[in-house]
Amino acid sequence: MHKNTNISDLSISEAEAELKSLSSALNKANHAYHTADTPIVSDAEYDQLKQRNLSIETAFPELKRADSPSDQVGAPPADGFSKLRHARRMLSLGNAFTNEDVTEFDLRIRRYLGLGEQAALAYTAEPKIDGLSLSLRYEQGILIQAATRGDGQTGENVTENAYTIADIPKQLSNAPEILEVRGEVYMSHLDFTDLNSRQIVRGEKTFANPRNAAAGSLRQLNPDITRNRPLKFFAYAWGEMSAPLAATQSGAIHRLKELGFVINPLTQTHTTPQGLIDHYQEIERQRATLGYDIDGVVYKVDDLDLQARLGLRSTTPRWAIAHKFPAELAWTRLEGIDIQVGRTGALSPVARLQPVTVGGVVVSNATLHNEDYIAGLNATGGPIREGKDIRIGDWVQVYRAGDVIPKIADVALSKRAPDAKRFCYPTRCPECGSAALREESDAVRRCSGGIICPAQAIEKMKHFVSRSAFDIDGLGAKQAEQFYQDGWAREPSEIFTLRTRFSDGVQQLKNRDGWGGKSADKLFQAIEERRTIALGRFLFALGIRHVGEAASNLLAAHYGTWETLRQEIDQAGHLEGSAWDDLNAIDGIGAVMAKSLVTAFQQPLERASIDRLVAHLDIQAAERPQISDSPVAGKTLVFSGTLEKMSRAEAKARAEALGAKVAGSVSAKTDLLIAGPGAGSKAKKAADLGVETIDEDDWLTLIKAL
DNA sequence: TATCCTCGAGTTCC
DNA sequence: CTCGAGGATA
Numbered sequence: 001m002h003k004n005t006n007i008s009d010l011s012i013s014e015a016e017a018e019l020k021s022l023s024s025a026l027n028k029a030n031h032a033y034h035t036a037d038t039p040i041v042s043d044a045e046y047d048q049l050k051q052r053n054l055s056i057e058t059a060f061p062e063l064k065r066a067d068s069p070s071d072q073v074g075a076p077p078a079d080g081f082s083k084l085r086h087a088r089r090m091l092s093l094g095n096a097f098t099n100e101d102v103t104e105f106d107l108r109i110r111r112y113l114g115l116g117e118q119a120a121l122a123y124t125a126e127p128k129i130d131g132l133s134l135s136l137r138y139e140q141g142i143l144i145q146a147a148t149r150g151d152g153q154t155g156e157n158v159t160e161n162a163y164t165i166a167d168i169p170k171q172l173s174n175a176p177e178i179l180e181v182r183g184e185v186y187m188s189h190l191d192f193t194d195l196n197s198r199q200i201v202r203g204e205k206t207f208a209n210p211r212n213a214a215a216g217s218l219r220q221l222n223p224d225i226t227r228n229r230p231l232k233f234f235a236y237a238w239g240e241m242s243a244p245l246a247a248t249q250s251g252a253i254h255r256l257k258e259l260g261f262v263i264n265p266l267t268q269t270h271t272t273p274q275g276l277i278d279h280y281q282e283i284e285r286q287r288a289t290l291g292y293d294i295d296g297v298v299y300k301v302d303d304l305d306l307q308a309r310l311g312l313r314s315t316t317p318r319w320a321i322a323h324k325f326p327a328e329l330a331w332t333r334l335e336g337i338d339i340q341v342g343r344t345g346a347l348s349p350v351a352r353l354q355p356v357t358v359g360g361v362v363v364s365n366a367t368l369h370n371e372d373y374i375a376g377l378n379a380t381g382g383p384i385r386e387g388k389d390i391r392i393g394d395w396v397q398v399y400r401a402g403d404v405i406p407k408i409a410d411v412a413l414s415k416r417a418p419d420a421k422r423f424c425y426p427t428r429c430p431e432c433g434s435a436a437l438r439e440e441s442d443a444v445r446r447c448s449g450g451i452i453c454p455a456q457a458i459e460k461m462k463h464f465v466s467r468s469a470f471d472i473d474g475l476g477a478k479q480a481e482q483f484y485q486d487g488w489a490r491e492p493s494e495i496f497t498l499r500t501r502f503s504d505g506v507q508q509l510k511n512r513d514g515w516g517g518k519s520a521d522k523l524f525q526a527i528e529e530r531r532t533i534a535l536g537r538f539l540f541a542l543g544i545r546h547v548g549e550a551a552s553n554l555l556a557a558h559y560g561t562w563e564t565l566r567q568e569i570d571q572a573g574h575l576e577g578s579a580w581d582d583l584n585a586i587d588g589i590g591a592v593m594a595k596s597l598v599t600a601f602q603q604p605l606e607r608a609s610i611d612r613l614v615a616h617l618d619i620q621a622a623e624r625p626q627i628s629d630s631p632v633a634g635k636t637l638v639f640s641g642t643l644e645k646m647s648r649a650e651a652k653a654r655a656e657a658l659g660a661k662v663a664g665s666v667s668a669k670t671d672l673l674i675a676g677p678g679a680g681s682k683a684k685k686a687a688d689l690g691v692e693t694i695d696e697d698d699w700l701t702l703i704k705a706l
Numbered sequence: 707t708a709t710c711c712t713c714g715a716g717t718t719c720c
Numbered sequence: 721c722t723c724g725a726g727g728a729t730a
Contacts, residue, residue: 551713
């Protein structure tokens with residue numbers, strides 16, 4: 001041990017070695033503390049080890065280990081939980097509401113895999129527990145981390161709290177060296193009513209439903225409180241693993257049970273969509289007597305190799321779906337309709353309701369979507385509620401779409417007052433009085449005031465500081481609005497001059513409500529840190545219509561630097577020429593996005609605002625992804641004919657993941673043609689052009705060689 | 707031109 | 721979470 005070496009005297013390799021031994025020592029100490037009741041080090045020694053680890057990490061930030069003890073057990077929850085990045089993303093599921101949706105799910109999978117309707121294909125079906133998902137990381141069989149789902153990429157570190165849940169094993173035997181087990185934390189109905197009566201006795205607030213109780217209990221900063229909350233856990237999935245658990249979903253679940261996890265007893269395997277639907281109905285019959293909340297049934301392709309082939313869409317896997325129970329409905333009275341103005345000027349109507357309980361939550365607002373929705377029309381002008389428009393004073397039926405967003409399902413015409421008037425949708429912006437116009441092809445009416453409109457300006461500022469944009473600690477939506485109202489920051493650039501414009505900016509901030517001296521200092525420090533920003537984030541933060549997070553990152557990757565991007569977009573300003581063509585040629589950028597971007601850069605007011613902002617920033621060039629160790633990286637491929645082992649869509653996704661570009665037709669730029677049976681004109685053209693042609697088996701060999 | 711998928715922009719409550 | 725629209729594709 002180098003315990004006494006001055007940190008400044010450590011060489012890099014010494015520091016690295018010590019971090020490693022500290023990590024191991026701290027993990028062992030944690031384990032002893034939490035599983036056996038015999039701590040192997042004193043609290044003081046433990047704190048010393050941790051402190052030493054932290055000091056070395058501070059001196060050598062580049063050496064900080066992925067499994068750093070600072071991020072794990074006992075991390076000081078100074079202000080909230082520390083964040084943990086999931087080794088593999090935690091996904092959400094697509095939804096099915098009808099039996100047809102389920103059979104369609106089955107057909108979609110068969111199509112994607114190139115399987116006929118008769119080919120054998122097994123699915124698992126299990127109840128969808130209404131709780132919160134949790135990811136547990138075991139190394140050498142020892143529970144070392146527990147993280148909530150968060151946004152799927154990054155969750156909250158609730159390890160200490162997970163230790164207090166009886167259903168969660170602290171130690172596994174015969175488990176893979178690294179194993180992440182995922183499942184649902186929930187509270188039973190009995191425990192929920194019990195907890196609420198105890199809360200009443202203690203004069204503390206009660207929870208609206210078991211789900212909220214479970215969430216509130218898991219997210220306690222003091223694990224001793226969590227310990228006294230009756231939380232339970234069902235395991236149903238996994239993340240990173242050093243070795244596979246089994247070859248099938250059902251096998252893996254079985255293995256989790258053997259490892260000591262609680263799995264749901266209603267988990268079954270079925271080979272037809274009808275089998276799944278029958279099991280769904282059986283679970284629905286048992287729903288009221290299960291003793292815990294469920295909101296549907298989850299179906300998963302059983303074969304894990306097939307799951308891997310099916311892969312993921314942007315946020316959901318193709319191989320699983322949640323068959324939801326019908327939403328709970330409630331009748332209430334519509335007291336009024338308010339109009340909100342969004343960042344792009346969109347006027348959106350919100351229903352003000354007489355408060356009513358729906359699905360365990362009191363709802364007093366609901367979205368009315370747009371003008372047509374109130375009139376009872378769908379996007380194509382057809383009726384959505386059969387001649388039932390919505391009027392103030394009406395009795396309306398409310399549900400929570402996806403158990404979250406309150407919406408209006410129906411109107412009781414029989415109870416409508418005879419003199420109830422149709423809602424008159426405003427044609428002027430209620431915030432700034434500018435004309436509110438609706439384009440022919442558009443479902444929304446928009447305020448034409450642009451940046452003149454305070455509502456739009458505030459929403460723009462909120463967007464600018466939002467999580468995917470500048471994400472400034474201590475400057476959220478609320479503060480952004482307050483700063484705007486006070487005239488402190490009315491456009492993004494002013495955030496970066498706050499401190500200098502007020503000679504005593506810190507002092508002024510400290511003097512106002514809700515701002516301690518510490519939080520003011522922290523805010524200014526956070527602003528300083530954000531002067532350096534990635535190009536993609538910067539572009540997204542500008543809030544240009546049609547240019548969202550994905551498009552911003554595409555543009556950043558294409559142009560590389562802000563300088564290049566600005567010059568090219570300026571040159572594309574005439575909507576023709578090589579810069580314009582280049583912009584439109586980016587995969588994922590079409591004419592509408594391109595025009596919106598170019599126009600935004602040309603608007604004098606908007607452009608000046610962008611230029612003022614840029615002057616305060618250091619915009620980082622985008623990294624270009626290099627997938628150099630793939631044989632098809634950077635090549636242009638074309639698929640033709642019938643592929644027998646995988647679908648076209650799957651082949652394309654695989655090729656793109658390896659860094660190839662997939663084109664639709666053969667040209668002189670084509671590097672490789674993959675031709676299945678029935679490849680006609682494309683194969684001939686390839687031969688004429690001398691393009692290399694291989695069959696599907698060659699292709700599989702080529703990509704499997706990795 | 708129709709169809710699929712993904713993205714953007716809107717939304718609630720705790 | 722959902723709707724509508726943009727973009728890619730057949």
